[in-house]
Amino acid sequence: MFKVMAVNAGSSSMKFKLYEMPEEKVLTGGNVERIGHDDAIFSILAKDGTKHKKILPVKDHSVAVQLIIQGMKDEGIIQDLKEIKGIGHRIVQGGPYFSDSALFNKDTEDKIESLIPLAPLHNGPHLIGFRAFKKALPDVGQIAVFDTSFHQTMAPEDYLFPIKREYYEKYKCRRYGAHGTSHRYLAQKAIHEYLHDKKDTRIITLHIGSGASLCAIRDGKCVLTSMGLTPLGGIMMGTRTGDMDPSVFNYLVTSTGRTAESLFQEFNKESGLQAVSEVSNDTRDIEAAALKGDEKAKLAIKMWALRLSQFIASYACRLGHVDLIVWSAGIGENSPYFRKAVIDECTEFMGLKLDAKKNEETYGGKEEIISSKDSSIPMVVIPTDEELMIARDTVRLLKLK
Ligand code: ADP
Numbered sequence: 185m186f187k188v189m190a191v192n193a194g195s196s197s198m199k200f201k202l203y204e205m206p207e208e209k210v211l212t213g214g215n216v217e218r219i220g221h222d223d224a225i226f227s228i229l230a231k232d233g234t235k236h237k238k239i240l241p242v243k244d245h246s247v248a249v250q251l252i253i254q255g256m257k258d259e260g261i262i263q264d265l266k267e268i269k270g271i272g273h274r275i276v277q278g279g280p281y282f283s284d285s286a287l288f289n290k291d292t293e294d295k296i297e298s299l300i301p302l303a304p305l306h307n308g309p310h311l312i313g314f315r316a317f318k319k320a321l322p323d324v325g326q327i328a329v330f331d332t333s334f335h336q337t338m339a340p341e342d343y344l345f346p347i348k349r350e351y352y353e354k355y356k357c358r359r360y361g362a363h364g365t366s367h368r369y370l371a372q373k374a375i376h377e378y379l380h381d382k383k384d385t386r387i388i389t390l391h392i393g394s395g396a397s398l399c400a401i402r403d404g405k406c407v408l409t410s411m412g413l414t415p416l417g418g419i420m421m422g423t424r425t426g427d428m429d430p431s432v433f434n435y436l437v438t439s440t441g442r443t444a445e446s447l448f449q450e451f452n453k454e455s456g457l458q459a460v461s462e463v464s465n466d467t468r469d470i471e472a473a474a475l476k477g478d479e480k481a482k483l484a485i486k487m488w489a490l491r492l493s494q495f496i497a498s499y500a501c502r503l504g505h506v507d508l509i510v511w512s513a514g515i516g517e518n519s520p521y522f523r524k525a526v527i528d529e530c531t532e533f534m535g536l537k538l539d540a541k542k543n544e545e546t547y548g549g550k551e552e553i554i555s556s557k558d559s560s561i562p563m564v565v566i567p568t569d570e571e572l573m574i575a576r577d578t579v580r581l582l583k584l585k
Contacts, residue, residue, distance in 0.1 A: 193274075198215065198248045214235075219242050224242035225239055278330030279295070279332070360411075360413060362395070370512055385508075391516065392516035398495050410495055423452065424451065425456060538555060542554045
């Protein structure tokens with residue numbers, strides 16, 4: 185028995201989970217939010233399952249790491265730092281370099297650093313988090329787990345954009361996708377538990393949260409995923425546009441006089457369900473408004489459901505046949521209403537059908553088959569667990585026993 189940590193460091197936050205491995209038991213987890221502020225918030229799960237919270241100044245990520253370590257000691261979760269045998273870090277962008285998770289060494293660090301222009305809000309803070317842990321626990325092995333690595337099996341015809349080749353060669357401009365750790369977790373679990381590791385499995389995984397992406401997976405390997413160079417691509421999301429005619433961008437820059445950067449931020453942070461519904465980016469609010477008859481909320485749901493159904497149909501076409509469709513993440517796990525809105529668009533041609541009762545009853549972390557017996561393809565809700573995947577990779581790559 186030994187302990188490993190899964191860490192997700194952002195620019196002003198540091199989320200963590202501590203596992204006992206190989207049992208995969210969660211010992212604690214928490215977050216340091218508002219790093220850099222005098223009123224930062226540190227929360228940690230105590231042994232009795234309650235959440236303990238403190239508001240205090242946290243100057244930087246090194247202070248956050250100290251806080252997390254001391255917090256785990258104070259809660260009696262660890263007695264000695266030596267109990268922690270490995271740390272896995274979530275890294276958003278691994279570019280073309282990483283088709284698997286990797287040991288943190290100078291080369292890994294340099295490559296993550298060189299990819300900062302592709303993920304300016306993430307890769308920098310991830311490195312700061314790694315370095316803060318290295319300072320505190322210099323002898324503990326650390327690994328990088330990339331959101332992009334699962335998608336590295338895409339073929340050039342899928343990852344290249346139809347633009348001049350020099351943009352790919354000089355600037356690494358191509359489809360990378362995201363949510364890869366989640367899609368990988370869902371695929372492994374689905375193929376093992378629902379398809380009994382049979383040969384030639386073909387599945388579609390739907391990671392549908394505020395950010396959302398689909399993945400067509402054959403034999404456990406990504407064939408195609410919906411996010412592109414960045415998470416802005418693919419289906420319509422909570423606040424992101426998803427795919428659009430690229431000339432929208434040029435047209436709006438020219439006709440509004442806004443800068444490209446400010447429009448780009450708006451397409452990421454104030455578009456999608458939020459912009460169309462003018463209610464919220466949260467499906468719970470939009471559902472409530474639609475049920476009261478709000479026309480814009482209804483339109484937002486219809487636009488969203490149609491786009492998602494079109495992706496599902498095109499991925500099914502691409503795979504040739506589909507053994508299983510997996511729903512996951514905030515909306516996929518929790519919203520019967522939004523799931524139904526999508527499946528209603530996939531019934532006539534594709535023959536997808538929900539079991540109405542099972543769909544209604546599946547939310548809040550439940551794992552359940554939600555398709556009816558006569559659905560052309562079975563569908564299951566599986567709660568995703570990216571941190572567990574990070575913990576498993578940490579054990580695998582550091583060869584911990
Ligand atoms: P992200 O990780 O991209 O921020 P999540 O996977 O956490 O997104 O999904 C959050 C979204 O899930 C919310 O914005 C909301 O639209 C939707 N949602 C619906 N029902 C629930 C629920 N019961 N709990 C949490 N999120 C929910």
